[in-house]
Amino acid sequence: MGRAPCCDRANVKRGPWSPDEDMLLRNYIQKHGTGGNWISLPSKAGLRRCGKSCRLRWLNYLRPDIKHGGYTEEEDTIICTLYKNIGSRWSVIASHLPGRTDNDVKNYWNTKLKKKMMAIDNYQSTSPSTTTTTTTTTTTKTTESLVPYNLTTQTSSEVSTDSSSSAEQHTENTNGLNNGNYWSGYNGDGEVEAMLFELGFFSDGYDQTQDQVMGDGGPWLPTLTNLWTFSDLP
DNA sequence: AAGTTGGTCAACCGCAGGTGC
DNA sequence: CGCACCTGCGGTTGACCAACT
Numbered sequence: 001m002g003r004a005p006c007c008d009r010a011n012v013k014r015g016p017w018s019p020d021e022d023m024l025l026r027n028y029i030q031k032h033g034t035g036g037n038w039i040s041l042p043s044k045a046g047l048r049r050c051g052k053s054c055r056l057r058w059l060n061y062l063r064p065d066i067k068h069g070g071y072t073e074e075e076d077t078i079i080c081t082l083y084k085n086i087g088s089r090w091s092v093i094a095s096h097l098p099g100r101t102d103n104d105v106k107n108y109w110n111t112k113l114k115k116k117m118m119a120i121d122n123y124q125s126t127s128p129s130t131t132t133t134t135t136t137t138t139t140t141k142t143t144e145s146l147v148p149y150n151l152t153t154q155t156s157s158e159v160s161t162d163s164s165s166s167a168e169q170h171t172e173n174t175n176g177l178n179n180g181n182y183w184s185g186y187n188g189d190g191e192v193e194a195m196l197f198e199l200g201f202f203s204d205g206y207d208q209t210q211d212q213v214m215g216d217g218g219p220w221l222p223t224l225t226n227l228w229t230f231s232d233l234p
Numbered sequence: 235a236a237g238t239t240g241g242t243c244a245a246c247c248g249c250a251g252g253t254g255c
Numbered sequence: 256c257g258c259a260c261c262t263g264c265g266g267t268t269g270a271c272c273a274a275c276t
Contacts, residue, residue, distance in 0.1 A: 014245085015246095036261095039261070051262095052262085052263095056245065060244075061244075088265065088266090089265085090264075090265065091263075091265085102263090102264070103245085104243085107242070107244085108242095110242095111241065111242055112241095112242090237276085238275080239273100240275095244270090245268085245269090245270100246266105247268090248266090249263105252260105253260085255257105255259090
């Protein structure tokens, strides 16, 4: 016997949400919150929807702080960097992009960024001048291996050169975007932030002892200081 | 103008993990 | 400990629209 469905599919509405349904859900949550129970929320809010559907609609669309579209190059870079290092953990990636949802990031990756990354990979594999790797030091961060030219980046000496234990695992090709294994040990949110710090994402610092970004305390948006940009592609 | 193709994105599905009893 | 319930997550689907033929 299979798992019981979360709701009676015959008696719930499916498909696109109407403005009226949006209003009902928004009004209810603004007045009462979710109450920690999505299953009972639809009936309380006067909606003929599955609780999961309500949750999804709220989280991905109705929440007041949601941003849609208009991804910045910084956000592109963060997404690609994290994807390369932690894979398709969209909720983790989205948690580092204020106002973005996992669904939004996932869609954006699948429809746009994935193609850009493939274009980069293709260009790198066909361009003999782009095979350079870092050989002078095992801890220097560089973008040489990723972006063939016109880098909008700091020199390798300007970026993080600390000798954390993780950094010692470097052998070559230390750019996070192009190293599928190096950061594999970084899994938790704090570790992701540490990873981004290592890659030079923070202009104002990351306190590894406190496991937090040094800043104003709000949702952080890292300032890119040493990363390539897609506009540099041919 | 009509049909086809491809891109985008909201929404659904099923599973895994957490929690309370 | 085992079970049931609930939430959260990632993968996938399908409707819609614009560009193209």
